[in-house]
Amino acid sequence: MRRVAKGVFDVPCPTWAAAAIALAVATAYLAYVYPLDFFRGIGYYFSDGDASQHVSGWLFYARDSLHFPLLRTTRLNNPDGVSIALTDSIPLLALLLKPISGLLPQGFQYIGLWHAVAYLTQALGAAVLIRVLGCRTLFAACIAASVAVSWPALTNRLGHTSLMTHGLILFALSAYFAGVKDARKSGLAARCLIGLIGLALLVHPYLMAMIYAIFLAYVLDKRVGGESWRVQGLRVAASLGLVGALMYLFGYIGSAGGAGGFDYFSMNLASPFCGGLFLHCQIDATGGQQEGFNYFGAGGLLILAAGTLSFMRKRQPLGVKVKYPFLILMAMVLTLYALSTTWYLGDSKVLRYSLPSVFKIITSSFRASGRFFWVVGYLLMFVMLARLLRSKARLVPVGVFAVALPLQWFDTSAIRNNVINAVHRPEQVDRKPWPSILADARHLIMYPAFGCGHVGAEQYLYFQNLAARQGLTFNTGYIARLKRSCGVAGAGLPAEFDSDTVFVMRESELKFIRFDLPPALVTAAKRGECAVVDKILVCRRKLLKSVGEIKWERAPVNGLMLEEKAEYAAKELPTVVGRLEGGRIVSEPSRAGILSYGPYVDLAPGKYRASIEYSCSSAADGQCGTWDVVADGANRLQKVTQGVLRATDGSSVSLSADFAFERPLPALEIRSIYDGDGVMEIHKVTVERRF
Template structure:
C-alpha cells in the first residue's frame, strides 16, 4: 500500500495529467419530418379536443324533431342550408328555389356557408333527416384554426416544435376568433391563417403552382364568407407589393398571379350570383375602436377592468371586438424590448404586408374613428362601395393574426430562450381566454324552448305542400315589438326540416331595391289546396278582416293562427 501510495505521488515541478472532460450527452434536435408531424399532430388534437369539449353532440349532428329552437343568426343559417340540401340541383348553383319562390334564395346571401353546403348536398341521401352543417362548421373551424396557425408559422421559416405548440395554443385562443359564436361562417379565421402562410411562401417564390393554390384558397374562402375573401385577397395582394419594394423582379410574375387570383374570385362571384347584391349599409356603425386591441373584455387576468366591449358609435362593440389577448400583447412588448432591430428589419423586408395590414386597419376604423366612448374624427358619408362593408371592424382580424404569427416567428429566434418564450406566450394566451371559451360553451349549450307550438306545427307541415307565413320578412316592423321576426324564423326552421316550400325568408343581402312589403294581396287571396298559412300576431287583424273564410279555416295555435282547407 505504501508503495502504491508512493507511486501516485508526483515529482516536484511536474503537473499531474489533466483529467479527461466529462462527456455530456447532447440532445439531438428532432428531424424535420418528426418535428412537422408532432407540430401538426398537436395542433390537430388541440383543435379537435376543443371542438368536442365546447359543442354538444346534438349541435354538431342536428336532426329533425329537435326539442329546442335555434336562435338568432344561427337559426337563419340553419334554415338556408336545410332548404338548399332538400332542393334539387339548380343553376345558379347556390339557389334554394323552394325558399321564397319563384326566384328562390341564394344561400350566400343568408350566410349558408356554400363551401360546406355544396359538399353536404352531394352526400344528402346519406345524411340524417333534417340535417344541416352549421354546427359541423364550428367543429371544422375550431379543428383547423391551430393547424392553419402552425402552417403559417412554418411558412414564416420557424419549423421547431415548441414554437409550433405555442402558436397553436395562441391561435385557438385569439379573442376575436373565440367571440364569433352565433355566426358560423365568420368563425373561418383559419382561412386567413392559410392566406398568411400562402403569402410567406409566395414571397419566396411559388411559381404557377403556388398561385394556383392561392387562387383555390381565395375562391374557397369566398364560398365561406365574402368578408373573409376580401381579407384573404388583401393578404395575397401584399406578395407583389413586397417583392416590388424589395427591388425583386419576380414582382411581375407575382402581379400576374394576383390578377389571375382576383379574376378567379370575381368569375366565381359572377357565375354563382354574388355580383349586384346590396345590403342595409351603415359603414362605420360597427367599426374598430382605437382602444379595442388593448381593451381586455373577457380577459381572465384583466377583465375586471372593463364591463363590456368598447363602443363609440352607439351600436355596441361586438363587431369591433378585437382584444389581442394578454399572451400576444406580452409577446409583442417582449419582442420590441429585446429585439427592436429584428422588428424593424422584418417590417422593411415585408413592407408590402405591413402596408396591406395598415390599409385593413384603416378600413376597420372607418370614416368615424372612435376612441373609448368618443368619436374623434367623423369624415362624413363614405363612398357608396364601402357600404358593402357594414361591419368594418372585422377587417382587423387578419392584422391580429399577422401580429401573432410574426411575433412567434421573431421571438423564436431570440438566443437561449426564444422557443420557450413562444410557448409561454401561447400558454398565457390560452389561459387568458378562459372567460371567452366559457361564454361560447354557454351559448352552444343553451336550450331555448320553441316560442311556437312545435309539435302540432310539425304535424301540419307534414301534410302541407307549401307554407305561407305572414307578415313576411319585409313587413315585420322595426323594432319588432311583437317578436314576429323570431317566430317567423322558428316556423321556417320547422318547415325546413322537411323542405316544405315557404314564401318568405330573412336575407342579409339582395339584388336591386330592398324587398318591399306587399302582403296585402297575398293575405287577401283564397287558400290554395295543400297550403298551410301561418298568421303571426302582427298580421292577425289584417288576415281576419281580408282573408276569405278566415273564421272557418283558421284555428289558434298558441299565439299564431294556422289556416288550411278542410281543417
Template sequence: MIGQAYFLREDWHLPLLVADRLVAPAGTNIAMTDSIPLEAMFLKALHIFFPEMQQGITFFLALCWCLQPICAVFALRSMGEKHLLPAIAVSLLSACFPTFLARTSHTALCAHWILLLAIGLYFRAVQPQASYKPTWTLAALTSLTLLVHPYLMVMVGALLGAIPLSIFFREKRWKACRSSAAATLAAGASILLTGKVLGYWGGASGGGYGIYSMNLASPFWPARSSLFLQATQAQADATGGQYEGYQYLGAGLLFLLAMLFCRKKGWALFHQSMIRNIGLLLACLALTIIALSNRIYFFHTLLFRTHIMIPGAEQMRSSGRMFWPVAYVILLGAVWGVCKVWPRGAPALLSLAAILQWVDTRDLRQSDRMAEAQLLSPPLATDSHLFEIMHAFEHVEIYPRLECDATRLEEDMPLIYAAAYQNASVNTMYTARSLPEGACHLAQENPHYLDDKTLIILNGPHRLANASSWIDRTQANCGVVKTLILCAKKNLNLPSVPPSTPLPLNQTIFTSSNSPLHAELLETGWSGSEDWGTWNEGYQAFLFLPVPKNTKTATVILKLQAAPGETKKLKVSLHDQILAEWSVSPEKSEYLVTIPTLSTENIHLKLDIDHPVHLPTDPRFLGIGILSVKILTPN
C-alpha cells in the same frame, strides 16, 4: 342551416345557388343566407348517396375548430420556426383567440383557419427562390373563399395582393413579381365572374359603414375577459355597433408583445421584418383603415371623421371584421419574434403566454359550450306541438315578412327552420343582403283565400288585427299557439283568437311612433311609424277599427296628407263598398267618412291610393301619410 336544407333537397338548376322554396315564389340565393355555398355544393353532389343529410353547418363548425390550430402551426412553420414548443404555443393561442371564440354564432365567419392558411402561403410565396405554387394556390384559395364568405375573401385577397408588392420592393424590378401579379389579377377576374354567375352582386346592403367598425382601443381592451371582469364591451363601443369590431388579442398575446418590445432587439427585428414584407405591412394598414372606417374612435372619443368612403364601403358595412388577418399576423409575429429575441427564455415565456390565454378566455369558451348545449337540447312541448301542426302543410306564410319587419327575428327563425326541415315553401327569410325579387311589398301582406295545404302564421303587435282580417275577409279558421296566431282553411282545433280591445270613441288617436294606442290600428300597407305619423307604401292600405259591441253607426275622421308633390286620389271602402272618394293634398287636412250600418264590431277600411311616388331622398313607394284617427258615434 335553413339555406342548406332547402338547397340540398332541390335538383340542380340555374341559377345555381337559388333555393326556390325559400322566400317563395321568388326564391333566394343561399349566398345571401350565409349558407357556405362551397360546402353546400359539395354536399349536394353527395346528397344522392346520403338523402337523409339535411345540412353541413355543424360539420363545418367542427372543421373550423379542428383546422384553426393546424393552420396556425402551418403559418408559423412557413415563417421558418419549426420547433415543437412554439408550434404547441401557437396552436393553443390561436384556438383560444378571443375573436375566433366570439364568432361561433356566425358559422361561415368562423373559418379563421382560411386566414391562417393564407398567411402561411404568403410567407412561402415571398421566400427567396420560391416556386410559383404558393402564390397560385393562394389565388385559387381567394377565389374559393368567396363561396365561403365575401368578407373572408376580401381579407385573403389583401394577403394575395401583398405578395407582388413585397417581391417588387425587395427585388426592385417588375419582372420578379410578374407571376404573382398575374395570379392576383387572375383571382380578381375569377371572383368578378364567379360572383356575377352565382348572383353575389345583386344584393343590397342595409348600410352601416362607420357604425359596425372597430374601436381603436379594441385590440388592447380586455372586453369579455375572464381576468379583467370590470372591462365591458360597451366601454369600447362608441357607435352601438362596434361589437362587430371586437378584436381583443388576449392576455397571453399581449404578454408576448410586451416581452418582445421590451428589448431593443425586438424593435430591430420588427423593423427588419417590415422592410422584408412591405407588401404585407401595406395590406395590414389598408385592412386596419377599413376596419376603423371613416369615423375613428378611441373608446368614446372621436379622433377623426370624414364623409369620404372607400369604394364598396356600404357592402362592407361590418368593416370592423377586417382587422382579423392583422390580428393573426400579430399573433404569429409575436410567437416567431419571441423565439428570436429570447432564445433561452422562449420556452418559459411561450408556456406562460399559452396559460394566460387559456385562463383569459375561460368565459368565452364556456359561452360556446352553452350555445352548443342549447342547439343540442330537445324541443319544448309547446314547440313540438307547433311543429306537428306545421308538418301537415306544404306552404307556410309568416306575416309580417322579415323583409318588412325584422323585429320578431328570434321568434320567426325557428318557424322557418321547421318549414325547411319538412321542405315546405316559406315566404320570408332573414338574409345578409336584400334581393330585389324578395323585397318587401306591403300589398303582399294582404289576406288572400287559402287552399288546404297553406298555413298562415301571424306574429308581432298587429297579429290580432291581422287575424281579424283573415277571418272576416277570407273566412279562414284561426287559433292561438303560444304568442302566435295560426290560420288555415280547415279547423286547426286551437284556442280561439281573443277579441281585440275596442278603440276609444270620440277621442283622437295619433299614429306617431310615440303613441302606443295605434299598435292595432294600422293593419297592412303601412310603413314604420315616425314622430309625426305614418306613411303608407304602395297602392293600398288598411285600417283596423274595432269598436264596442252594439255600435250601430260611426263617423271616422282621418287626418291625412299626400306625399309631397301633388294631390292624391283616395277611395275608402268597406267590404268592397265604396264609402268615400277624396282628393288628398300635401297639406295636413281632416277627411270624414260615415259608416251607416255596422254588422260587426271589427271595421276594416280599405284605402286605395293612386300613383304613389318615389321621393329623391326616400326609397319607399309613398302615397299618403296618416297623422290621426278619430271615431265618432251618435250620443
C-alpha cells in the same frame, strides 16, 4: 444569457409531426369545450339566432332539385328563390354534400361539425405559418397552435359559424411569406392565394375580402422584389376571373343588396387591449362594436410586448418594413377600415371624417368593418411569436410562454365559458301546435315579408326553420342582404290559398297593414278559414277546430280587416314634446317640436286621404305649427304631403290632404310639429282609402 441544452426547443421536426401536434392541440380544445352531440347537430344552439338561419338554408337546399345558379333554392323565398350564400350556410360544404343529400339521415345538418373543421384548420394554419416564418420545431408548432385555438376573436365568434374559419387567413399569410421569402415558390404561392380566395368565397365573402387584401399585398411586394408587371397583372386577372366566375355560377351576383352600419359595426380603438377578466373596459360605443371584438388577450399582449422588445434590440429594427412594404401598407389600410370613419376610444368619439361616395359600394357590402382587423391581429401575433421562437437566448421565449399561455387561458375564461354554456344547452321540445297545424301542407306563407313588418326576426326564424324541417316551401325568410319589395306584390302571395297552403301572420300586424291585406286572406276570412293561435293569425282550408289540448275560435271578419278608413285616437300616437291628457295630446308651454307622429301604417298603391283633427288656443289669424305626411321609403323618410296648422281660437278643426302613389308606401306617419305658441291639442288622425 446562457443557452439551455439543445433539445426539443431546437431540433427541427418533419411537417407531418408539426401537423400532428397542431391537430392534437385543436382536438384537446374541442373535447374540452364542445359536447359530442353538438357535432351531430343536436342542441338548442341550432334552433336559435343566426345558427338556425344557417341550418334552414341547407335544409331547404338539400330538399330542392338543382337550379342555376348552383346554390339557388326556390323552396326559400318562394317562388323567386335565393342563393343559400345569403343564409351563410357554408356553400362549400353544401355543394359537396348536395349530390348525396338523399342518402343522408333525415334532418342532417353540418353546422355543428363545421366548428370542428374551423378549429382543426386553425391549428394547422398556425403550424404552417410558424414553419414558413422559420420556426420548424415541435415546440414552435405546439405554441403556435395553442395561441391560435385560444384566439379571443375566434372564441367570441360563436353564432356565425362560417366566419369562424380563421384558418384560411393563416394559410393565406403562410402563402404570402413563402412566396416572398423564396423566389422559387413565387408561382406556387400565387396559385395558393388565388385558390384560397375562391375557397374563402364559398365559405364567407368577408374571408374572401381579407384574403384578397393579402393577395394584393403579395403581388405588389413581388413587383417591388423584381418580378414583372406582366406576371402580376396575369395573377390579378386570374383572381378576378375566378371570383367573377364563382359569383356568377353560385348566385352571389344580383341577389344581394348593400346595407348601412359601416360606422356602427366598427372596431373600438380600445378593443385590441380590453375584453378579458384582467383587462376590462368599454369597447362598444355604438351598440354594434362587438362585431369589431379584437382583443389580443392578456397573454397575447405579453407576447406582443416581449416580441417588440426583441425587435428593438436588433440593429435594424425596421428591416421588416423594407422587406414587406405593401404587407405593412395593407395592415395599415385594414386597420383604418376596421376603425371606420368614426373612431371611438371607449365611450369617447375621437375622430370623424367622410369617404368619397365611390367607396359606398365597398362599405355597404362589407359593413361590419371591425372584422377586418383579424388579418392585422394574426399578422402581428405570428411575427412576434416567430421572433421570440428564433431568439438565441432560449430561456426568454420559454419564460414568456410559460407565463403567457396560462395567463391567456384564465383571462379569456369568461368568453370561453359563454361558448361552453351555449353549446351544452340541450335541445328543447317544441310544445307549440304548429307542426300539427302544418301537417300535410306543402307551402307556408308568412305576411308581411321579412324586413317589411313590425315583428322581430325571431318570429320569422321560427317559421323558417319549421318549414325547412317539415319540407315545406317558405315565401320569405331571414336572409342577409336580400333585395325585396314590400306589400302584397313583394310577398309572393297567390290570389287564393290552396288546400295545401298555410298562411300565418302576427295578429299585432293587422293594425299596421289594414290597407295592404292580401286578397287571399280576406277571402279566407270570409269563408271562416282563419283562426288565432298563440297570437298568430292562421288561415287554411279545412281548418282544424283543435290540435292536441289547444282549441281556438275562428277569427271574426270585422271592420278591422275589411275597412277602408282607419282612425287613430291620440292615445295611440307617440309624442316628443307633448303629454297625454284627457284622451288628447297636449303641448307643453313654449316647448316646440314634434307633438304627434305615427301610426306607421303600410299602404298599398292607390289613392288616399290623410286627416288630422286638432285645436289651438291662439287667435284664429295666427299659426301654431305645421303638419306633414311622411313614409319610410328606401330606409329614409319620404315626404308625401305637408301643410300649415292654423290657430283655431280653441275650436276643434280637421285638416285633410289627398295623395296617390303607384308603389307600396311603408310606415306612413302623420306628424304635427308645434312651434311653441299657444296651447295645441291633437285629438286624432285618420287614413282613408279613396276611389
